[in-house]
Amino acid sequence: MLQKPNTFLSVDLNALVHNYLFFKSKTKDSTKLVAVIKAFAYGHEAIEIAKYLESLEVDYFGVAYIQEGIKLRKAGIKTPIIVFHSQLSDIEECFKYQLEPSIYSFRVLNYFLELTNIHKLTNFPIHIMFNTGMNRLGFSQKDISQIVSLVSKNNNLKIASILSHLVASEDSNQKHFTQNQINLFSSIIDEFESQLPYSFDKHIANSTGVLNYSEAHFNMVRVGIGLYGYANDKKWTKRLRNVSKLHSIISQIHLIKKGESVGYNRVFKAEKKTISATISIGYADGIPRSWGNGVGYVTIKGEKAYILGNVTMDMLMVDVTNIACKEGDEVLFFETQEIVEDLALRTNTISYEVLTAISQRIPRIIVPKI
């Protein structure tokens, strides 16, 4: 008899819609929203999430790579898709799948222009990315006239939007820097407005940019982590709901005598009688080895059970000495946003990394909208 998998990630569409509406409530009705669903929707489940957000008439989806966009199109997603990091190797696929590349350098712009010529395309939408301080991808302000002259030579391309990216919108110590980014972006927009005969969208704010800088909304915002319930700040995260929980079960319980050890390399040695529970999830599933030896924990019957010894590839053991539990009982990872942020902090990382690390080996189960 086939049952529900023991280990799975539940993805709650009720929480997703709550978070989506929360961000909508923080922007004007006329402000467009790009739902960022790169990296499997931050480790959740991009296709089901996209289908659901499409039913809510989200304006755009944002992905990092063209292949991510192709997957969405193959699943029947019709909403416009921006590809933030388009690359020459597969940028030609943009035509077949109607993906809108963000173009960040003359190398990419010239190549793409040439392709639109070959394919005899007109007004193909592109997005022009500016570097306003991140120093990752993007043109600089001095490139504007050349961009406009290249794009205006014929009508192969149409600039659908101008974008940039905030470096530290969650960090109140960087307010001055962020403000400068916003100001530089505004002046870039002004130049385009005076040089282009048509209007275009403008966007620089990510999730925390939306929450902390209303002056950075322009007419479009890009929300990623916030959709999944995180906002890099307790005050905002409290207003959001946790979309995913990782579920597993206790596969086996062992009584460990004083002096015995648990797991590889005998890193955990019992100083007293200990009860260990084996959970069917390991580092190949995205639970980092750095959570071993009492750093990370799971929740069993509402209580924290710390990891004993090293995390192994497919399993880990936790201390349940003081928890009344039995084999087959449910185990939760990431039950709340607070737990995810605490675990991230303990290993010097951020919620983004914890969530996106959950491997594709773990089945995703969608909790439908009530």
Ligand SMILES: *Cc1c(COP(=O)(O)O)cnc(C)c1O
């Ligand atoms: C990932 C990404 C975002 C989303 O950022 P969050 O902090 O998750 O909201 C927005 N814009 C670009 C260009 C990105 O790469």
